[in-house]
Amino acid sequence: MSVAPREEGRPRRARVALWENRRYRTLVGYLALHLALIALGVIFLAPLAWMVVTSLKQAGTEFMYPPQWVPQPIEWSNYKAALVDNAPFATYVKNTVTIAVGVTVGDVLVASLTAYSFARLRWPGRNLLFAATLATLMLPGIVTVIPTFLLMRSLHWIDTFLPLIVPAWTGSGAIAGGGIGGAFSIFLFRQFFLTIPPELDEAARMDGAGPARIWWSIILPLSGPVLATVIIFDLLNSWNDFFTPLIYLNSETNFTLALGLGQYEIAHGGVYYNLEMAAATAMTLPVIVLFFVAQRYFMRGIVTTGLAAH
DSSP states (O other): OOOOOOOOHHHHHHHHHHHHHHHHHHHHHHHHHHHHHHHHHHHHHHHHHHHHHHHSSSTOTTTOOOOSSSSOOOTTHHIIIIIIIIIIIHHHHHHHHHHHHHHHHHHHHHHHHHHHHHHHHTTHHHHHHHHHHHHHHGGGGGGHHHHHHHHHOOOOOOHHHHHHHHGGGTTTTOSSSOOOOTTHHHHHHHHHHHTTTTTHHHHHHHTTOHHHIIIIIIIGGOOOOHHHHHHHHHHHHHOOOHHHHHOOOOOOGGGOOOHHHHHHHHHSSOOOHHHHHHHHHHHHHHHHHHHHHHHHHHHHHHHHHTOOOO
């Protein structure tokens, strides 16, 4: 019984044929992409993990080498010491929430109404004024700090929340820190409004609705993704802002969370990294929860605002 000789090079041809398979190449590409994204995710999450782990360490063990990723023992009392015993953390939270909500509500209402005018109404000079509005994004916020401070001082608003909240209700956004708001929010709203069919406006006008009613009852309810996007940007900017409250707030009873964290060394009479990381973890947690809750709408808002060309 004769056996057919094995063809030399057959395994190599099989490998070449496998690599030339489009589905196989796509699978390998997806695998490589996901591995790269996982590696980047680990790199970006390392500082957050270090913050949480350090918040549970005993004083003096924060910089042990090699790093101790599982504290022994775990000091849950650090959170009580940081948030209850040695700082008016509840006051900081109340002040920060008051400012963040005031800024967010003002920016959403004013920016959406302005963007509705740019996107859905027809009036002379509309495009020129919109271009001028976008041009303000190129102006660094730091150059307006001194004139804005002089204005707020003449109004006797120093050491109050008004300099932090009122500018959002005038469409100027973040007045000192160069943060998100104002013209940027108007741009996001306008781009999204352009994707909404204009036939809805025409049908509403035939039923007797005016521009304000159309904006409130039709446009805004259909703008969930961009609303979520602007709300997240405004809340994050107000929650993390340090520079603007530092300029206008003097009394500790008016401090925000960012200012409170900046005063920790003074409040504790020294540097206690475990307590500072506990306070920083408590400050970061609401932001993380907010992003994950609104992540789906946030991503849709970012994608759809770039679809309209006008």
